[in-house]
Amino acid sequence: KERVFSGVQPTGNLHLGNYLGAIKRFVALQDSYDCIYCVVDLHAITAQLVHEDLKGQTRSITAAFLAAGIDPERHIVFNQSAVSGHAELAWIFNCVARIGWMNRMTQFKDKAGKDRENASLGLLAYPSLMAADILLYRATHVPVGDDQKQHLELTRDIAMKFNIDFSGKIASSGRAVETIVGEERIDAYFPLTEPLIEGPAPRVMSLRDGTKKMSKSDPSDLSRINLTDDADTILKKIRKAKTDPDALPSEVEGLAGRPEAENLVTLYAALAETSRASVIAEFGGRQFSEFKPALADLAVEKVAPMNGEMRRLMDDPGHIDAVLAKGAAKARVIADETMADVKDIIGFL
Ligand code: TYM
Numbered sequence: 001k002e003r004v005f006s007g008v009q010p011t012g013n014l015h016l017g018n019y020l021g022a023i024k025r026f027v028a029l030q031d032s033y034d035c036i037y038c039v040v041d042l043h044a045i046t047a048q049l050v051h052e053d054l055k056g057q058t059r060s061i062t063a064a065f066l067a068a069g070i071d072p073e074r075h076i077v078f079n080q081s082a083v084s085g086h087a088e089l090a091w092i093f094n095c096v097a098r099i100g101w102m103n104r105m106t107q108f109k110d111k112a113g114k115d116r117e118n119a120s121l122g123l124l125a126y127p128s129l130m131a132a133d134i135l136l137y138r139a140t141h142v143p144v145g146d147d148q149k150q151h152l153e154l155t156r157d158i159a160m161k162f163n164i165d166f167s168g169k170i171a172s173s174g175r176a177v178e179t180i181v182g183e184e185r186i187d188a189y190f191p192l193t194e195p196l197i198e199g200p201a202p203r204v205m206s207l208r209d210g211t212k213k214m215s216k217s218d219p220s221d222l223s224r225i226n227l228t229d230d231a232d233t234i235l236k237k238i239r240k241a242k243t244d245p246d247a248l249p250s251e252v253e254g255l256a257g258r259p260e261a262e263n264l265v266t267l268y269a270a271l272a273e274t275s276r277a278s279v280i281a282e283f284g285g286r287q288f289s290e291f292k293p294a295l296a297d298l299a300v301e302k303v304a305p306m307n308g309e310m311r312r313l314m315d316d317p318g319h320i321d322a323v324l325a326k327g328a329a330k331a332r333v334i335a336d337e338t339m340a341d342v343k344d345i346i347g348f349l
Contacts, residue, residue: 004033004196005139007040007080007130010057011048012216013226014064016299017204019306020270021145025199027069029143035075036137036331037065039324042080042087042129046122047111059320060310064227066323067309078327080133085335089132090125092342096162097128101154107147131155135190136335143196146203147213152195159190169345189345200270207241210259228307231300238264238296243288250284252277264288264295271298 006026008018026037039061041054051057058079065077080086102108102124112119122129130151134142135158142152160181163170167186170176176187206212206223214224222237229237243260255262255276265283268291269276283291313320 001034002140003137004029004035004141004143005134005137006143007038007133008061009044010039010041010054010061011044013228014061015214015216015224015226016267017145017214017224019068019227020201020204021199022143023064023068025143025196030071030075033141036139037070037075037077038133039079040133043126046120046126059317060314062320062324063310063313066313067306072323072327076327076330078324078331082324082328083331083335085136085339086129086132088339089136089342090129092346093128093131093158094125096158101157102127106150127151127154128158131158134193135159136338138191138338139193140191141194141196145199146197149195149197152193156192159192162190163188166345173341173345175341189341200273201266204267205259205263207237209242210263225299225303227303228310229303231304234299234303235296238292238299241292247285247287248280248283248291252280264291268295268298271302
């Protein structure tokens with residue numbers, strides 16, 4: 001079976017964007033792939049070093065994985081810092097990647113803001129650690145939301161440069177997979193990972209501004225639906241969601257240029273596991289005052305069971321820690337093998 005890897009940062013509350021863009025896909029991929037799902041705590045300290053309750057946040061993401069239906073017996077669920085290969089391979093990739101590649105990352109520009117000189121060096125190197133996460137397991141497929149696309153392209157660039165730079169050494173290591181790069185046939189060690197950006201809603205937008213993505217770091221809690229929100233909170237947030245004054249269009253095409261309307265219809269379709277066209281077939285021509293309660297009911301129906309299960313799991317942190325420890329032990333077996341190969345290929349004694 002081919003291998004899937006993906007990660008979620010333990011910063012702030014998980015929201016519907018994380019669920020529909022990523023975690024729901026993680027669950028669906030379990031039947032066709034060997035899956036590795038990671039709580040990326042090393043990434044969490046890049047933008048903000050000190051966290052009030054990083055352990056609790058890490059457990060909470062793990063609880064969300066389990067509550068959503070990820071099976072830690074058949075697959076691997078662990079936290080990044082527990083497997084030292086991530087940091088080790090990231091260092092090597094820091095020497096593979098070029099500063100110019102990192103400077104071009106839109107997420108770095110967004111997160112560093114105007115005072116770039118004062119951002120952590122880790123924030124700049126973030127994509128190199130992300131490439132290490134994926135390639136440490138030589139994963140072939142990575143399910144993510146649309147916002148991670150550029151980082152996955154960079155992951156392929158890093159894999160490609162490593163493969164080309166060490167092509168001769170890779171060939172003699174006996175672990176090569178022949179790959180065609182352009183016209184050239186080379187001996188590759190790392191796969192060129194495919195992004196899977198095909199969740200039901202790969203880009204969920206803020207409820208307050210349909211041109212901005214729903215984000216854990218948005219200062220307004222009204223901008224997102226958290227997986228931990230109770231029914232009343234979800235109802236309130238959807239009631240207050242920004243919309244334009246018109247009724248829903250009678251054709252899907254009519255959503256163009258109406259970002260807030262488009263977002264709410266996309267959310268409904270993703271939650272109901274149907275197409276936007278069939279949502280419009282049902283609600284086309286109706287006012288938001290009718291559509292919003294239907295959307296709110298659906299969101300509550302889908303989020304509430306997960307919410308309850310997350311709470312139940314969080315009551316037993318010892319169990320969550322044991323799941324993570326077991327996952328880390330399984331991950332380490334694969335990671336150690338890759339690191340031994342990489343060290344041999346580079347020529348570390
Ligand atoms: P993170 O923690 O910000 O988000 C986790 C996942 O949720 C997706 N996502 C969204 N999808 C749709 N609409 C949205 N509004 C939305 N917001 C977030 C993200 O695309 C992501 O899939 N860099 C990654 C974590 C990471 C990683 C990795 C992912 C570290 N190493 C290796 C894949 C492979 C991140 O910050 O995700």
